[in-house]
Amino acid sequence: MTAPSLYSAIAKRPWLMKMIMPIAGWYSNAAGYRQMGLRADDLLxxxxxxxxxxxxxxxxxxxxxxxYRIRRATQLSLQQKILPKNEWTKPEEDVRYLSPILEQLAAEAKEKDALDTLTILKKH
Structure with missing residues (x-):
């Protein structure tokens, strides 16, 4: 199960998306995972x-x-260092690669549950 997300509610309102994006970018940079060469899905x-x-x-x-990214970040953490700025993960490189698969798995589980609880009605 994935964490709850407000993204769909925010994405429906362009004015809210415009207001939230700078805060989201700031937060991603402040989190520090990009300075270690990680992507957001590496943190799951x-x-x-x-x-x-x-x-x-x-x-x-x-x-x-x-x-590779996780091992490099672990080594940097042990050394209490960060990558040189040119090696940081750029926002356009920080794409979700695991989240779509997780959403697909959740949809498959929901479909399986619906099919497992299916009841057959007999017509007389």
């Missing part, structure tokens, strides 16, 4: 089942890139 906790299933559906290259 791997211990829950849907994330593990989504990680299993990643392509081998994307999976390797994720592991």
């Amino acid at each position: 906790v791997e211990e829950n089942e849907p994330v593990l299933k989504a990680l299993g559906r990643l392509s081998p290259k994307e999976s390797y890139d994720r592991i």
Whole structure:
């Protein structure tokens, strides 16, 4: 299950989106994960089942890139350093690669639940 999101409500209102985007950009930069070369989806906790299933559906290259980013960030954290500014994750590179798979898994689980609880009515 993914975290609740207000994105759809905000995206429907362009004036609100215009107002929120600078704050969202500031928050992403202040969080510091981009300074370590990470993407937002790299921060998802791997211990829950849907994330593990989504990680299993990643392509081998994307999976390797994720592991590389996390290991590099861990090493930087141990050394109490950040990457040089030219190696930071740029906002246009910070694309969601795991969230669409998580949404797909949630939709599949919902469909499975609906089919498992299906009742058949007999016509007389």
